Amino acid sequence: MAEFIQALTHHEFLQNALLASMLASIACGISGTYVVVKRIGYLAGGISHAVLGGVGAAVFFGQEPTWGALLAAAVTALLVGWIHLRARQNEDTLISAVWAVGMAAGILLISQTKGYGVDLMSYLFGNILMVSRRELYFMGVADIGVVALVYVLHRPFLAVTFDEEHARIRGVPVELVYMVLLMMVALTVVLLIQVVGLILVIALLALPAAIASQYAGSLNRIMGLAVVLGWLFSAGGLALSFGPDLPVGATIVMVAGLGYLLSTALSSARRRRS
Amino acid sequence: MSVSNVIEIVDVSYSFGELQVLEHVTLSVQDGEFLGLVGPNGGGKTTLLKLVLGLLRPDQGSVKVLSTTVDEARRRLGYVPQYAGFQRDYPITVEEAVMLGCLGRNGSLFGWSSRDHTAAAQAMRETEIYDLRKRLIGALSGGQLQRVLIARALASEPEILVLDEPTANIDLRMEENVFELLRQLNQRMTIVVVSHDIGFISRYVKRVACLNRTLVCHQTSVLSGDLIKDLYGPVHMIPHEH
Numbered sequence: 001m002a003e004f005i006q007a008l009t010h011h012e013f014l015q016n017a018l019l020a021s022m023l024a025s026i027a028c029g030i031s032g033t034y035v036v037v038k039r040i041g042y043l044a045g046g047i048s049h050a051v052l053g054g055v056g057a058a059v060f061f062g063q064e065p066t067w068g069a070l071l072a073a074a075v076t077a078l079l080v081g082w083i084h085l086r087a088r089q090n091e092d093t094l095i096s097a098v099w100a101v102g103m104a105a106g107i108l109l110i111s112q113t114k115g116y117g118v119d120l121m122s123y124l125f126g127n128i129l130m131v132s133r134r135e136l137y138f139m140g141v142a143d144i145g146v147v148a149l150v151y152v153l154h155r156p157f158l159a160v161t162f163d164e165e166h167a168r169i170r171g172v173p174v175e176l177v178y179m180v181l182l183m184m185v186a187l188t189v190v191l192l193i194q195v196v197g198l199i200l201v202i203a204l205l206a207l208p209a210a211i212a213s214q215y216a217g218s219l220n221r222i223m224g225l226a227v228v229l230g231w232l233f234s235a236g237g238l239a240l241s242f243g244p245d246l247p248v249g250a251t252i253v254m255v256a257g258l259g260y261l262l263s264t265a266l267s268s269a270r271r272r273r274s
Numbered sequence: 275m276s277v278s279n280v281i282e283i284v285d286v287s288y289s290f291g292e293l294q295v296l297e298h299v300t301l302s303v304q305d306g307e308f309l310g311l312v313g314p315n316g317g318g319k320t321t322l323l324k325l326v327l328g329l330l331r332p333d334q335g336s337v338k339v340l341s342t343t344v345d346e347a348r349r350r351l352g353y354v355p356q357y358a359g360f361q362r363d364y365p366i367t368v369e370e371a372v373m374l375g376c377l378g379r380n381g382s383l384f385g386w387s388s389r390d391h392t393a394a395a396q397a398m399r400e401t402e403i404y405d406l407r408k409r410l411i412g413a414l415s416g417g418q419l420q421r422v423l424i425a426r427a428l429a430s431e432p433e434i435l436v437l438d439e440p441t442a443n444i445d446l447r448m449e450e451n452v453f454e455l456l457r458q459l460n461q462r463m464t465i466v467v468v469s470h471d472i473g474f475i476s477r478y479v480k481r482v483a484c485l486n487r488t489l490v491c492h493q494t495s496v497l498s499g500d501l502i503k504d505l506y507g508p509v510h511m512i513p514h515e516h
Contacts, residue, residue: 037364156383159374163360169327170377170430171349217365217410 004239013129017248018238020131023139024188024195025208025230027146031188032209032230033223034181038161041206043080043182046095048189048201050076050102055123056109065123066138069193073186076102081182085175126197126249128238139191149184150223157181158219195234196249207256208233214267233259278305278341280434280464281326286335288321295321299335299489303434308460310479312472317486319468320356323438326466327353340433349378352427356438356468358419362412368422369407372398375429390429397428401455417448424455434464441469453478 008014035044054072055065076098083094110120122130150157156177159167168174185205192201212225237252281303288296295318303309311319324330325337328344339347352375375397376390377383398404401421406414411422420440427435437456441449456465457478469475476482484490 037361039361152384155377155385158366158370159377159383162364162366162371162374163358165329165355165359166353166374166426167377168329169348169351169353170375172377172383213365218367218370219365222365 004242007242013131014238014242016131016133016136017128018235019136020128020139021195021234021238021252022231023136023143024191024204025234026143026227027139027188027191028204029208029212029225029227029230030146030150030223031185032205032207032226033212033219034157034161035185035205036209036213037219037222038181040084040182040185041202042092042095043084044185044189044205045202046080046099046102047073047076047182047186048193048198048205049099051186051189051193051198052106052123053102053104053109054106056106056113060109060113066135066190069190070187072102073190074183077182077186078179081175081179085178122197123193124197124199125247126193126195126200128195128248131194135194139194142187142191146184146188149180153177153180154219196252200249200253203253203256204230204233207253207260211260211263214263229256229259279303280305280307280340281466282336282338283322283326284336284338286322286325286332286337288318288325288330288333294487296325296332296485297487299485301483301489303464303466306460306464308456308465308478308480309467310472310475310482311466311468311485312470312475312482313485315470319485320438322485323353323436323466323468326436327351349430350433352430352432352435352463354423354427354435354437354440356440356442358423360411362419364411366411367407368403368409368411368414369394369398371411371422372403372407372425372429375426378430393431394425394429397425400428400459401425417444417451420444420448420452424452428459432463434466435459437465437467439468439470441471449474 008018035041051069051072054068054070054075056068057072058065058068079098080095083091083098087094107120119127156172159170159172160174160177160181164174167177188205189198189201192204196204208226208229209222211229212222216222216225233256234252237255238248240246240255241248241251279302281301283299283301286296286299287294295316299318299322311322313319321330325332326339326344328348337344340350372394373386373390376386376393379387379390395404398407401424403418403421403425406418411419414422420443424437424440427437435456440456441452444452453475456467459465467475467479472482472484
């Protein structure tokens with residue numbers, strides 16, 4: 001640990017990595033809370049995997065991968081949202097299809113890209129040690145966007161995630177609000193892909209908020225606690241991975257998973273005693 | 275004195291795919307009425323309510339509420355669903371859940387007005403859940419949760435209150451409490467209540483409409499064995515006085 005802290009003062013890439021994970025944790029704690037209380041982890045999973053299709057298309061056409069990821073995330077969010085609102089019966093199947101086909105499209109496009117050694121692994125498992133200053137700015141701006149969106153729309157989000165039918169009866173534009181919410185989740189997914197890669201996104205989106213919801217009784221508190229937990233897990237994972245040179249994203253997810261396991265055991269023991 | 279109809283359902287049919295749920299149903303509800311809607315499971319009661327709320331569109335016929343379209347009128351209705359459309363473990367307090375009933379007033383999507391707060395507080399007092407307002411909904415009993423649903427509907431200060439099996443998940447004593455409450459509320463608003471318990475609601479409502487795909491309308495005083503047989507098929511009747 002001391003070794004990590006010493007290295008942190010010397011190496012800019014480590015400082016950037018730590019800052020990136022902190023920034024990602026903010027959006028992830030906020031969006032993750034909605035994912036957990038609305039139980040749309042599967043939708044978020046579908047969005048995050050389909051993002052690879054956009055990344056593949058971007059590199060194939062020689063564009064910036066982040067823009068491809070953002071565009072794909074937005075399109076998939078709309079598609080998945082539309083499936084949820086219109087096709088209740090086979091929602092699962094349709095989202096599985098989006099999930100897998102999006103990813104397959106990405107792999108095919110990347111494999112066909114000539115003269116450009118795209119590191120597929122860095123999208124699958126994250127490349128936090130390579131994060132650039134420009135990407136940090138992007139993350140900061142995205143965080144501000146997420147916080148502002150929730151500040152303005154917290155009541156429509158509450159109404160729609162709490163009771164969709166009631167919100168519709170009261171004249172809330174449920175479809176619109178739901179789409180905006182999914183877009184926010186999609187934006188968060190793109191941030192998190194930098195840190196842990198798209199395969200592990202869902203862990204960082206769901207676990208901090210799931211732990212927080214075991215202790216906090218309101219959306220605001222769950223969000224706050226989830227952000228702090230995200231900071232702890234990602235800093236902890238980064239520090240642990242440094243000495244033995246482990247993959248950072250996977251270590252962060254392991255730390256979060258362990259935290260979730262401990263918290264669940266603790267809270268069920270507490271419930272049994274009371 | 276002219277009596278105005280607040281709900282007018284004219285020759286409405288509705289089907290889910292192949293399954294015809296409602297067939298040529300015509301029903302009017304007058305201002306200030308307390309109407310009980312009874313019938314067997316699958317008889318179309320909930321479907322009829324959803325048509326009145328504009329959540330479903332009729333295949334045929336028309337539905338008018340408060341002399342206008344269902345979409346225009348929807349916000350002036352209070353709806354108490356049979357099953358809470360939310361997860362019991364959602365992190366929300368009683369007060370917040372009731373406040374959501376105020377949605378649909380001007381600007382309420384972004385901030386509550388003092389009128390919203392007053393209406394919600396009054397609704398919670400009327401339903402006797404004011405003392406529970408800081409509790410999480412996950413910590414409530416079935417009867418308390420039912421009162422939250424009613425309070426949420428009242429917080430919108432509705433002109434018509436529509437309830438779907440408000441007593442399905444609670445015990446008999448609570449059931450009487452709920453109907454006493456509805457009787458008081460009926461002094462200032464029209465009430466339509468769906469129930470499968472024809473004997474019980476006939477003590478409270480002013481008129482019963484019996485629905486089993488088609489509609490038979492009756493005053494409470496003439497509930498007879500024949501009617502129940504028409505509605506449910508042959509049943510073993512035990513006469514009982516309330």
